[in-house]
Amino acid sequence: MNLSELRTALQERREDYSASDAKLNRRINQAYLDICSRRKWGWLRREYTANTHASTTITGTGPAGGPAPGLTSIVATNGTNEIGLGATIAANTETLLGKRILIDSAFYTVIDMTPNGLTLFLDRVYTGKDYPDSTTDPLNWDYGSIKVVYDEVALPLGTESIIESSLFTGSTSYALSLEAIQPATMSMRDKDVSGQPTACSVIEKKPIYRPRKKVSDFGPLTAGAGGLLTVGATYKYWYSFYDQKSGAESSLSEESSVTLSAAQNRVTLPTVVARKDYVLRIYRSTAGGSVPYLLRDKLEESVAVVDDESDDYLGTRGPDSASTMFLTLYPYPDSTYQVHTLLMMEALRLDDDDDRPMFDSGYSTTLLDGAEMLMLNAEDEQARANAVQRRYETGIQRMIMQDRLNFQQRVLIGRGGRRVVGKGTWLYASGSDDSNFRA
DSSP, rough: HHHHHHHHHHHHHHTTTTOOHHHHHHHHHHHHHHHHHHHGGGGGEEEEEEEOOOEEEEEOOTTTTTTOTTTTEEETTSSSSEEOOOOOHHOOOOOTTEEEEETTEEEEEEEEEOOSSSEEEEESSOOSSOBOOOOOTTSSOOOOOOEEEOOEEEETEEEEEEEEEEEOOOTTOSSSEEEEOOOOHHHTTTTOOEESEEEEEEEEOOOOOOSSSSSGGGGEEEEEEOSSOOOOOOOEEEEEEETTTTTOOOOOOOOOOEETTTTOEEEEEEEEEEEEEEEEEEEOOOOTOSEEEEEEEOOOOOEEEEEOGGGOOOBBBBBOOOOEEEEEEEEEESSSSSEEEEEOOOOOOOOOOTTOOOOGGGGGHHHHHHHHHHHHHEEEEEEEHHHHHHHHHHHHHHHHHHHHHHGTTTTEEESTTTTEEEESSSSOSSSGGGSSSSS
């Protein structure tokens, strides 16, 4: 059952109580999220694979006999928190914002930069030697170098925990070991070691800044003909910033909307520009809807979109918040690897009328029991609420017993309930303590 059907069924249960769609949606979502929080359900597990990236080195250059701060130089001054880059270097460097950099044998984090990328702002005062440097060899100036480390992979929004993680290389099809360690243990490792990652840890970081402009701030949204949009409908648009190296995404911008006439089924968006070091993702609602879905993901810093897509071809649902959970790798990668993870996800609210719960439709009655219980409690009908609550709790226990992924580690032989129990494993179990993680 989708949200619209659940809402109708709930209203039929309580015909004596007239509630708005918004209130019915709220009760359904309260019950749905309560069910999802009761257990580490098998239907909340997801697989996720991301690429790693090798570190890069930026090297300043100039004439041997003297300083030439310019297009290809690196300028660093002891006692400041700024690093200057020549225009040629800034135009051709990899992503720097939010990354760890190694300069003069010390690590720093780039927390901000100017719009042209010519000045980097560090997380603390730079304490190394000045660049360009003539003290080592006056006849052969050192114009400095910066190593940029990419040792973090952003986990999908809504990740609650990692069940298992492994590593693959381009030349092998079998999983390589990736040991999970505590963040405190990770912080004690040697920072300047590269190679094939053998350990990982999950940390929480400050999210990417939310876009401060909306799509319409870049220019008008122009409606026209020749597309597959719904004529006469209202569409909403958003965009987000995306970090190609880590996979982190910001929360969405404010919405911009456009209403089509009876002869229009296409929208041309203005050229949207991302801040330095990020690329764009463009999101759109369905006809008359309010939930964002992915429209374009070209991974470009500047995107002009001609939107003629029907609702059927929209992508995944847009983020409700920014990426904050990251998988840190040790050693930091020296090549491209594939990090494969099995995740426990949080459930998303049901917002669109076509949204469906993540569990089987056979459990819709339990969901309706929970929503009805909440409605009765709100009306102080405690006797009826208690009766419905008993049905609700019984339904949840039935869901637990029938959670299908609990049986992936068992082999059934013949009839009559005879079973051979395999080796206990926490990978396929579904529960919240050790007693649930055995066959």
